[in-house]
Amino acid sequence: MAVEEMAELTQVLMKYSRKINNSTLNEIIEEIVDVEIMLEQLKIIFIAGRNFASFDYHKIRDIKLKRLKEMLEEVRE
Template identity: 40%
Template sequence: MTSKETMYKAINTYGVENQLIKTVEELSELSQALCKSLIRLNYTKEKISLESVDNIFEEIADVEIMLEQCKMMFQCDKEVSAWKHKKIERLERRLESGN
Protein backbone atom coordinates (compact mmCIF):
# COMPACT_ATOMS: atom_id res chain seq x y z
CA MET A 1 0.00 0.00 0.00
CA THR A 2 1.36 3.45 -0.88
CA SER A 3 1.48 6.23 1.68
CA LYS A 4 -1.31 8.00 -0.18
CA GLU A 5 -3.47 4.87 -0.07
CA THR A 6 -2.75 4.52 3.64
CA MET A 7 -3.84 8.11 4.26
CA TYR A 8 -7.05 7.64 2.24
CA LYS A 9 -7.73 4.49 4.25
CA ALA A 10 -7.24 6.44 7.50
CA ILE A 11 -9.70 9.11 6.33
CA ASN A 12 -12.25 6.46 5.35
CA THR A 13 -11.72 4.44 8.54
CA TYR A 14 -11.73 7.26 11.09
CA GLY A 15 -13.82 9.83 9.23
CA VAL A 16 -13.18 13.40 8.19
CA GLU A 17 -14.21 14.95 11.51
CA ASN A 18 -11.87 12.73 13.54
CA GLN A 19 -8.99 13.38 11.16
CA LEU A 20 -9.53 17.12 11.43
CA ILE A 21 -9.48 16.83 15.22
CA LYS A 22 -6.31 14.74 14.95
CA THR A 23 -4.75 17.45 12.77
CA VAL A 24 -5.42 20.07 15.44
CA GLU A 25 -3.94 17.75 18.10
CA GLU A 26 -0.79 17.18 16.06
CA LEU A 27 -0.39 20.92 15.39
CA SER A 28 -0.70 21.52 19.12
CA GLU A 29 1.92 18.88 19.91
CA LEU A 30 4.36 20.48 17.45
CA SER A 31 3.69 23.89 18.94
CA GLN A 32 4.34 22.52 22.42
CA ALA A 33 7.61 20.85 21.37
CA LEU A 34 8.84 24.07 19.73
CA CYS A 35 7.88 26.17 22.75
CA LYS A 36 9.74 23.82 25.10
CA SER A 37 12.85 24.20 22.96
CA LEU A 38 12.54 27.98 22.98
CA ILE A 39 12.17 28.00 26.75
CA ARG A 40 15.30 25.88 27.14
CA LEU A 41 17.25 28.17 24.82
CA ASN A 42 16.03 31.51 26.12
CA TYR A 43 15.51 31.02 29.83
CA THR A 44 17.67 28.17 31.00
CA LYS A 45 20.42 28.63 28.40
CA GLU A 46 20.52 24.83 28.12
CA LYS A 47 21.51 23.28 24.88
CA ILE A 48 18.69 21.59 23.06
CA SER A 49 19.02 17.88 23.70
CA LEU A 50 19.01 15.26 20.99
CA GLU A 51 15.84 13.89 22.57
CA SER A 52 13.97 17.20 22.28
CA VAL A 53 15.15 17.75 18.70
CA ASP A 54 14.08 14.22 17.80
CA ASN A 55 10.68 14.98 19.34
CA ILE A 56 10.41 18.07 17.11
CA PHE A 57 11.29 15.96 14.07
CA GLU A 58 8.62 13.42 15.03
CA GLU A 59 5.98 16.11 15.52
CA ILE A 60 6.85 17.75 12.18
CA ALA A 61 6.34 14.36 10.51
CA ASP A 62 2.98 13.91 12.25
CA VAL A 63 1.85 17.38 11.16
CA GLU A 64 2.96 16.84 7.57
CA ILE A 65 1.01 13.56 7.41
CA MET A 66 -2.12 15.21 8.77
CA LEU A 67 -1.77 18.21 6.44
CA GLU A 68 -1.53 15.82 3.49
CA GLN A 69 -4.76 14.23 4.69
CA CYS A 70 -6.34 17.69 4.94
CA LYS A 71 -5.42 18.38 1.33
CA MET A 72 -7.01 15.07 0.39
CA MET A 73 -10.17 15.74 2.39
CA PHE A 74 -10.61 19.25 0.99
CA GLN A 75 -9.30 18.29 -2.47
CA CYS A 76 -7.19 21.42 -2.50
CA ASP A 77 -3.65 20.40 -3.44
CA LYS A 78 -3.48 22.81 -6.38
CA GLU A 79 -4.94 25.69 -4.37
CA VAL A 80 -2.51 25.12 -1.50
CA SER A 81 0.39 24.98 -3.94
CA ALA A 82 -0.74 28.26 -5.49
CA TRP A 83 -0.98 29.92 -2.07
CA LYS A 84 2.46 28.60 -1.10
CA HIS A 85 3.90 30.03 -4.30
CA LYS A 86 2.30 33.44 -3.62
CA LYS A 87 3.50 33.47 -0.02
CA ILE A 88 7.05 32.53 -0.96
CA GLU A 89 7.11 35.25 -3.63
CA ARG A 90 5.89 37.77 -1.05
CA LEU A 91 8.58 36.63 1.37
CA GLU A 92 11.19 37.00 -1.34
CA ARG A 93 10.04 40.56 -2.06
CA ARG A 94 10.19 41.41 1.65
CA LEU A 95 13.67 39.99 1.97
CA GLU A 96 14.88 41.92 -1.08
CA SER A 97 13.45 45.17 0.25
CA GLY A 98 14.93 44.66 3.69
CA ASN A 99 11.63 44.27 5.59
Protein backbone atom coordinates (compact mmCIF):
# COMPACT_ATOMS: atom_id res chain seq x y z
CA MET A 1 0.00 0.00 0.00
CA ALA A 2 2.80 2.46 0.87
CA VAL A 3 4.62 1.81 -2.39
CA GLU A 4 1.38 2.30 -4.32
CA GLU A 5 0.71 5.68 -2.69
CA MET A 6 4.27 6.86 -3.34
CA ALA A 7 4.08 5.65 -6.94
CA GLU A 8 0.89 7.65 -7.44
CA LEU A 9 2.63 10.78 -6.13
CA THR A 10 5.59 10.12 -8.42
CA GLN A 11 3.27 9.70 -11.39
CA VAL A 12 1.41 12.97 -10.78
CA LEU A 13 4.71 14.83 -10.22
CA MET A 14 5.92 13.58 -13.60
CA LYS A 15 2.64 14.73 -15.13
CA TYR A 16 3.14 18.17 -13.55
CA SER A 17 6.61 18.47 -15.05
CA ARG A 18 5.03 18.03 -18.50
CA LYS A 19 1.81 20.00 -18.00
CA ILE A 20 1.46 22.72 -15.39
CA ASN A 21 -2.11 23.65 -14.43
CA ASN A 22 -4.36 23.96 -11.38
CA SER A 23 -5.95 20.57 -11.92
CA THR A 24 -2.57 18.84 -11.78
CA LEU A 25 -1.59 20.91 -8.76
CA ASN A 26 -4.73 19.73 -6.95
CA GLU A 27 -3.83 16.13 -7.84
CA ILE A 28 -0.36 16.65 -6.36
CA ILE A 29 -1.82 18.02 -3.14
CA GLU A 30 -4.18 15.04 -2.88
CA GLU A 31 -1.34 12.57 -3.41
CA ILE A 32 0.90 14.38 -0.91
CA VAL A 33 -1.85 13.99 1.69
CA ASP A 34 -2.19 10.28 0.86
CA VAL A 35 1.58 9.77 1.23
CA GLU A 36 1.69 11.74 4.50
CA ILE A 37 -1.09 9.55 5.92
CA MET A 38 0.75 6.42 4.78
CA LEU A 39 4.00 7.68 6.34
CA GLU A 40 2.20 8.18 9.64
CA GLN A 41 0.96 4.59 9.41
CA LEU A 42 4.49 3.36 8.67
CA LYS A 43 5.84 5.26 11.69
CA ILE A 44 3.21 3.59 13.86
CA ILE A 45 4.11 0.16 12.48
CA PHE A 46 7.91 0.46 12.55
CA ILE A 47 8.71 3.11 15.17
CA ALA A 48 5.97 3.60 17.77
CA GLY A 49 6.60 1.68 20.97
CA ARG A 50 10.20 0.89 20.04
CA ASN A 51 12.41 3.26 21.97
CA PHE A 52 15.54 2.50 19.95
CA ALA A 53 13.73 3.00 16.63
CA SER A 54 12.17 6.25 17.82
CA PHE A 55 15.57 7.54 18.89
CA ASP A 56 17.17 6.56 15.59
CA TYR A 57 14.29 8.13 13.66
CA HIS A 58 14.63 11.49 15.38
CA LYS A 59 18.43 11.42 15.20
CA ILE A 60 18.45 10.62 11.48
CA ARG A 61 15.69 13.18 10.80
CA ASP A 62 17.62 15.92 12.62
CA ILE A 63 20.80 15.14 10.68
CA LYS A 64 18.99 15.23 7.34
CA LEU A 65 17.13 18.45 8.17
CA LYS A 66 20.40 20.08 9.22
CA ARG A 67 22.02 19.01 5.95
CA LEU A 68 19.07 20.40 3.97
CA LYS A 69 19.25 23.69 5.84
CA GLU A 70 22.97 23.98 5.06
CA MET A 71 22.37 23.27 1.37
CA LEU A 72 19.62 25.90 1.20
CA GLU A 73 21.85 28.45 2.89
CA GLU A 74 24.59 27.76 0.32
CA VAL A 75 22.15 28.33 -2.53
CA ARG A 76 21.08 31.67 -1.06
CA GLU A 77 24.68 32.92 -0.89
